[in-house]
Amino acid sequence: MGGMNEARFDPVTACWICGERRLSPVARAIFEFSNYAGQDPELHAALTGESIDLVRCADCGFGQPAGLPSLPDYFGRMYDQRWSAEWLEAEFHDGTKDLIFHEVLRGLQRRVPPSERTLLDLGAHVGRLIHLAAQSGWRAEGIELNPRTSAYAEQATGLKVHRADLRDLVAEGRRYGAVTLVDVLEHIAEPVDALRGVHGVIAPGGWIAVKVPHGPNQLMKERIRGRVFRGYRPTVADNLVHVSHFTPRALRMAMEQAGFADIDIRPAVPVVPPQRPGMGRAARVAFLRGTAAVAAALPGGAKSPLAMNLQAYGRRV
Numbered sequence: 012m013g014g015m016n017e018a019r020f021d022p023v024t025a026c027w028i029c030g031e032r033r034l035s036p037v038a039r040a041i042f043e044f045s046n047y048a049g050q051d052p053e054l055h056a057a058l059t060g061e062s063i064d065l066v067r068c069a070d071c072g073f074g075q076p077a078g079l080p081s082l083p084d085y086f087g088r089m090y091d092q093r094w095s096a097e098w099l100e101a102e103f104h105d106g107t108k109d110l111i112f113h114e115v116l117r118g119l120q121r122r123v124p125p126s127e128r129t130l131l132d133l134g135a136h137v138g139r140l141i142h143l144a145a146q147s148g149w150r151a152e153g154i155e156l157n158p159r160t161s162a163y164a165e166q167a168t169g170l171k172v173h174r175a176d177l178r179d180l181v182a183e184g185r186r187y188g189a190v191t192l193v194d195v196l197e198h199i200a201e202p203v204d205a206l207r208g209v210h211g212v213i214a215p216g217g218w219i220a221v222k223v224p225h226g227p228n229q230l231m232k233e234r235i236r237g238r239v240f241r242g243y244r245p246t247v248a249d250n251l252v253h254v255s256h257f258t259p260r261a262l263r264m265a266m267e268q269a270g271f272a273d274i275d276i277r278p279a280v281p282v283v284p285p286q287r288p289g290m291g292r293a294a295r296v297a298f299l300r301g302t303a304a305v306a307a308a309l310p311g312g313a314k315s316p317l318a319m320n321l322q323a324y325g326r327r328v
């Protein structure tokens with residue numbers, strides 16, 4: 012374990028959340044971009060076959076890579092996924108995340124009075140959350156950088172989906188009673204900066220809702236999966252799709268630093284649908300069966316108290 016190709020990576024030496032420098036390797040992330048050989052040969056050539064440590068902070072428990080790819084706009088290129096129209100349609104009608112979305116909306120409805128119910132969904136993807144929010148009476152908008160998903164989301168929902176940077180919305184003076192980040196923050200490096208940006212588009216007294224995977228518990232689940240299924244390699248950070256791995260403590264610190272108060276963090280509702288490109292129905296069924304087998308092997312069995320995901324709310328002050 013360990014080691015880093017210094018030509019390919021810029022080292023990250025301090026915890027993105029608390030600044031601690033005692034960081035220990037807990038897993039290895041590998042890079043595989045064979046599928047991108049046509050659309051982005053430079054990305055494929057620079058990184059396929061490389062790997063890097065995922066390290067954990069000795070203080071707050073946050074997990075992050077030991078270095079970031081030095082290739083310009085790495086994350087923009089990695090997320091330049093050119094979904095087909097059929098895939099987008101299937102994704103919108105999929106519904107496996109509706110339970111999470113409804114839970115998030117219920118949590119916000121307890122906190123935000125009806126007159127203040129404007130909502131911005133950051134990383135709106137195909138627009139499912141804003142669609143459900145609008146049905147629940149919110150004036151909902153999304154923000155999504157991917158041109159295909161943002162165009163699809165706007166057409167499918169009839170709602171505004173900004174294809175812009177958060178800073179642009181701040182500069183335009185847009186403010187919302189609530190901002191949601193569901194399965195978004197784990198994809199963002201240096202997440203405190205992102206949360207500060209979110210703070211800027213929330214109206215005073217408004218609320219943020221964040222849902223992220225529980226970093227250490229997800230890693231433990233993957234290790235058990237590796238024992239249950241011979242030949243399965245535990246994976247939590249390949250291609251750095253997940254680049255920020257939160258503990259409850261790290262999430263609380265990050266939200267406090269970004270200017271949020273009245274922070275409430277609890278286990279999120281347990282839904283574990285595969286969100287993997289190209290996964291067909293048969294693979295999904297196999298995956299969900301596998302998930303049940305892994306859950307049964309967790310401490311406490313299928314009714315394990317272990318939180319696989321964290322749901323957090325914070326008030327803008």
Ligand SMILES: [Zn+2]
Nearest residue numbers: 026029068071
């Ligand atoms: Zn830390």
